[in-house]
């Protein structure tokens with residue numbers, strides 16, 4: 341089987357290329373860890389001011405880890421001035437929480453801790469939250485970490501597969517390959533499966549690391565996360581090899597990053613899409629990472645099931661099929677069969 | 678004798694530059710045919726069109742009775758490119774294994790052919806070294822071994838002996854002559870070295886995409902009253 345021969349060759353080549361392997365397997369973990377610490381730093385010492393005291397509530401709060409202050413009167417202006425994370429106002433048994441939200445992850449932590457404190461107590465659970473800065477939808481690491489996982493899989497697979505095929509072109513081996521009876525679709529298939537294997541390993545490592553070590557929220561199924569990322573890897577692989585035919589050096593391949601990768605990041609949910617102009621949102625819909633983030637965010641953060649993300653997965657699958665077909669067509673300039 | 682390669686009114690341009698003028702050549706079976714000409718005269722372009730890797734603008738090529746391009750011809754042609762197309766991360770053996778598999782050879786066949794091809798180019802002792810560590814000459818030899826791997830009827834070799842030392846060059850030529858005589862192979866070789874051209878059964882002298890002389894080395898020298906093929910080129914260049 342010629343495709344198998346190609347797969348074996350790719351494995352042999354990559355096994356000897358330690359730097360590429362490191363880039364593929366270690367670099368995403370490194371960057372992910374760095375992001376984790378940058379965004380998740382210090383959610384301790386949460387400052388909470390309570391007004392309209394209620395002995396029962398105070399008792400509960402004193403037991404938890406808040407930096408607690410009891411006041412008779414308080415205001416949002418004071419909050420901003422004193423950089424207090426939260427202000428809990430109790431009136432006739434109703435609790436009203438105001439969050440500073442200067443750092444979304446601190447606001448989120450405050451809500452979670454409050455919910456935990458009151459859990460199993462008689463205190464009424466319903467709590468209205470108000471935000472000084474931003475709103476409840478402001479993103480934190482939890483919200484965009486699922487997208488980060490997808491992004492790293494996309495980025496590194498795109499680059500490495502693209503450069504590999506580019507090298508095959510510039511070194512003349514692709515031309516030499518096409519002087520053998522191998523068919524165009526066998527070349528594309530071999531590349532897809534050979535590099536797909538490494539992309540698969542990378543995906544598993546990145547996902548496991550993100551979920552098990554960094555403790556990124558995962559409400560839904562890890563298998564769905566893996567499935568989505570495998571599709572992402574195939575899209576990246578086929579797009580990378582396709583675009584490599586428009587590059588004549590590795591440097592030119594790197595030039596595709598601001599052109600192809602960076603714009604996609606804007607549509608992955610780091611920036612809220614609500615505020616964007618309609619036409620801009622429409623542009624997002626032609627970008628694979630938009631669907632990847634939607635699916636990953638759904639599964640990891642919101643606990644979506646497979647039927648909730650089926651449309652996203654289908655679109656990613658379509659992207660891969662289209663890019664693969666274009667790959668096979670683009671080899672036509674070398675040979676007609 | 679039947680022609681192995683039949684080229685008719687073939688032409689090719691890159692952008693506005695005419696690299697191959699309409700050109701017709703017949704290459705007989707079981708002969709060593711040399712394409713001789715200075716660098717840039719279009720040898721590689723012509724060869725790529727014969728192998729089927731490049732589309733001609735006009736004209737036709739027939740190899741072994743089949744019109745190029747034809748998928749079934751690829752196994753019949755052993756091609757050695759001018760620039761070494763090798764996987765440098767892999768060892769010589771892994772390179773040979775890979776190409777042998779692409780030709781659909783069985784495991785036992787592969788072993789026999791790899792041993793044979795490596796022996797011919799005297800690389801048997803270096804087969805398990807990464808190509809990365811090969812010298813220029815060794816890479817040339819490995820490329821030649823790859824061209825031989827599937828035991829093709831036709832060998833098309835683009836400047837095969839560049840960078841190879843004179844002693845090994847002699848033994849490679851002996852082997853090419855043996856392949857022709859004993860195994861009935863047709864060999865098309867390009868060169869710009871005159872002493873190699875002298876060993877060909879027939880040569881076609883190429884200049885700026887045109888065949889300016891065809892015949893055995895003796896015939897051509899006699900026709901131009903020249904002592905060497907170098908002199909023929911000088912006379913053609915000056916005379917026309």
Ligand SMILES: Nc1ncnc2c1ncn2[C@@H]1O[C@H](COP(=O)(O)OP(=O)(O)O)[C@@H](O)[C@H]1O
Nearest residue numbers: 691692696714715716717718719720721722723
């Ligand atoms: N892909 C190409 N695009 C443009 N010009 C080319 C290309 N390939 C070859 N040429 C030009 O065609 C001419 C013949 O090249 P080539 O066939 O490689 O010559 P030779 O092999 O005899 O040295 C040269 O002038 C070269 O610059």
Ligand SMILES: [Mg+2]
Nearest residue numbers: 720721722759
């Ligand atoms: Mg040449």
